[in-house]
Amino acid sequence: MAEVTFLEALRQGLWEEMERDDRVFMLGEDIGVYGGAFKVTDGFQKKFGEARVIDTPISEAAIVGAAAGAAHMGLRPVAEMQFIDFISCAYDMLTNYVATARYRAGLSTPIVVRGPCGGYVRGGPFHSQNPEAAFFHTPGLKIVYPATARDAKGLIKASIRDEDPVIYLEHKWLYRRIKETLPEGEEILTPIGEARLARAGTDLSIITYGATVWKALDAAEQMEKEDGLSVEILDLRTLVPLDDAAIMATVRKTNKVLIVHEDTRTGGVAGEIAARINEQAFEWLDGPIARVTAHDVPLPYAPTLEDFVLPQSDDIVKAARWLANY
């Protein structure tokens, strides 16, 4: 048993898959010699060679396109976006080429596109984004977003083995903040499409994913102490496909739902979850579905501004108390 960070767990998952399957290879900017901007792939090129850990030009569209082509030929590419903000440069390639490939042409495209996302780190507008909503809308892409070290490892391994293209979002605020003891010598695979009950409760449910799982946990602890409220937290882990069964189960259990995400509000994932609850569990609701999200602005740099724009534990407490009293 050894305690590892979120980042180390991710590294282990990548390493194990590279060792297990020689069809797996990596490509991205500065991932080889340097080991990546956050050192996720540190030591990989030395171990696996330049042919399997490829430093590329600054060309996100070509990185994704080349990954797709190699995947058609039976390889299992893992493409890194140095910061996930730059995935928008490959938006066309992902949504038009990759996402449609199986449906329109029967092409197998088992690629993983991964990279550091998220704020709370003073990264400013272009090193803090959560791009899930831009891809959530496109049929053909899977999206995973681990919140724990265990799932960071289990989901990267499952993503690499998945037959469909997967966008793997890794929150950089969690990289070195979250530690967890993982068993050694046991393979960790987190099934894609299954949410995780992060905290059991009876009074209301918080449905969330990524860094805000931890913000919600803090809020739940506080409310238990101060209000005697029993808050359930569902960590979605996978955004596409959404685990409708787990979502409806928690709604039926607590009858009140707060959806929390770090991404901006309009057109965000919370809206879709709310609509599904409305369609599938309307009679079980004892209050309106509430949302805590970022404000609808680009993410600003100054700590005062960033902290105001992003959802904080206090915001979750405030919204949850309002909902509990509804």
Place this chain on the structure above:
Amino acid sequence: MPLHSVPDTRSETPPLPAELERSQLVEMYRFLRLTRTLEERLVALYRQSKVIGGLYRSLGQEGESVASAYALERGRHRDILSPLIRNLGAMLVMGARPIEILRQYMAKAESPTRGRELNVHFNDLEKGYLGQISHLGDMVPVMAGITLSFKMRGEPRVGLVYVGDGATSTGTFHEGLNVAAVLRCPLVVIGEYNHWAYTTPPEKQFAVKDLADKARGYGVHAVTVDGNDVIAVYTATRHAVERARRGKGVHFIEVKTYRRKGHAEHDDQSYQPKDEIERWAKENDPVDRFVKQLLENGWSEAPELEAIDRAVKDEIDQATDACVNDPLPPPESALPGVYVNPAAAERLWFRGV
């Protein structure tokens, strides 16, 4: 009956070009004729409203399509090309069948994409073609990845991708060409300078004179050839393919040609000078030029070519008859296959059975 007889001058015929066999020259002619006749059949079907969407002709460009594809190694798991809308000839060379093209255009249930995609947008990676998407330039990075896989596995295979003059303005073209060049992928890029990108002429598309100049900017070996000279295109492509196969990286061949029809069949070509179209048709048709070479050099004879023409027409007649009355795909077949898992999209309640 032959239109005119050719004296037997075999002993005096000029040597065969580009290390080609006589039978190969004749086979290239067959592919040229197959392309042109198939498109003519599609025009007829289009006018009968049997083609569901648009029809895109390659009239005047068949030479470079057929000749460049013919320079590849064909067969199961050999070279792979990625064609554009005007590379029907290249797909036929690689083994796409006329009935597949007809079914695609007519959106038949039995079409290669089961009615999901249009025209030549389909693939058979075993035979060696990967259909394009409509976002021009995107196939360059994808083919960089295909050829990267050849390189990683040490396979002696080559990829070839077509881009139009307009497509060389896209970001993915530049990213893909650069990445392929840096990674030294065994990739040949055919830049089709056909003078019109929908309605846009070259001077409004780029400020360089030749597309080859763009490729040279990335350290890519580039040449410009007469795209309507079948043997010149074949020779240049063969050379590039052999070099790429030997590990010499990316090669770019610019083929100067001319789009004699509109962007699609509906297009009235009001922006194209009439005399320009007529001049290319009269003086620079790739099929006419190739036939002239075949006959003047004694590499073939009119009766042989006429027999091919008849066989091609019969083949297309049979293919048309075999599929023209076939059904469209059943509506609910729209749902499966977005992912491996889940196997099908949810059928929405208001379309419940």
